Amino acid sequence: MTRLIRLAAELQSLLDSESWKNCLIGGIVLQRWGEPRLTKDVDMTVLTGFDGEEQVVDLLLSRFAGRRPDTREFALLNQVLLIQSADGIGIDVALGALPFEERKKERASSFDFLCDCRLRTCSAEDFVVMKAFANRERDWLDVETVLIRQGGRLEWKQIMAEL
Numbered sequence: 001m002t003r004l005i006r007l008a009a010e011l012q013s014l015l016d017s018e019s020w021k022n023c024l025i026g027g028i029v030l031q032r033w034g035e036p037r038l039t040k041d042v043d044m045t046v047l048t049g050f051d052g053e054e055q056v057v058d059l060l061l062s063r064f065a066g067r068r069p070d071t072r073e074f075a076l077l078n079q080v081l082l083i084q085s086a087d088g089i090g091i092d093v094a095l096g097a098l099p100f101e102e103r104k105k106e107r108a109s110s111f112d113f114l115c116d117c118r119l120r121t122c123s124a125e126d127f128v129v130m131k132a133f134a135n136r137e138r139d140w141l142d143v144e145t146v147l148i149r150q151g152g153r154l155e156w157k158q159i160m161a162e163l
Contacts, residue, residue: 002115004028007085008042009117011093014063020056021047023108024121025094025130032111033124035145041090045122047105048095056095057081064091100129100162124150129162 008028015022027039048056057075064083067090068074075081081093096105104126110118122130124146131139131146147154 003087004039004042004089005113005115005117005119007089007091008044008119011042011044011091012119014059015044015046015056018059021105022120023105024119025104025127026092028119029121029127030142030145031113032121033127033146034142034149037142037145041092043092043094045094045096045101045104047102048097050097053079053095056093060093103162104130124153125155125159126162128154128159132163 005028008024012022012024022044024042024044026041026043027037028042030037030039046056053076057072060081060083061072064085066072067082067084071082075093075095079095079097081091081095083091083093085091094101096102104122107123107126108120109123110120112118128143128146131143
């Protein structure tokens with residue numbers, strides 16, 4: 001897990017250096033809000049708007065290898081860049097443009113992980129919303145652990161409004 005967190009910190013630093021708004025989503029975030037589980041990749045949202053995707057995609061492809069032969073084209077068509085670190089760790093970068101993604105970034109906050117890495121993660125509420133939309137069995141198990149761990153601290157009006 002330490003390698004994933006350090007990779008996430010490297011990615012966040014690169015995006016911050018370009019002033020691109022971003023936050024972590026996915027399994028690493030679960031370490032903060034729910035019951036930690038094994039995760040094998042880094043998931044992040046970068047706000048690109050509907051016309052800034054190419055800059056982000058091209059910079060990240062200059063630093064990380066694509067996971068598909070058509071990585072660039074796939075990213076621009078599907079709004080998700082599938083890349084990997086030099087040691088083969090998967091990185092999924094959602095190219096965000098929707099109002100929810102803008103609000104998610106504004107609500108994101110920093111968290112100190114055990115390996116002395118401070119990372120910006122989405123809120124627990126936004127994590128629940130994204131997992132509900134993904135709608136896979138594993139996602140609902142993640143939601144359950146967030147509900148158990150966060151209890152009455154969740155802002156249910158916000159979750160319901162976003163859903």
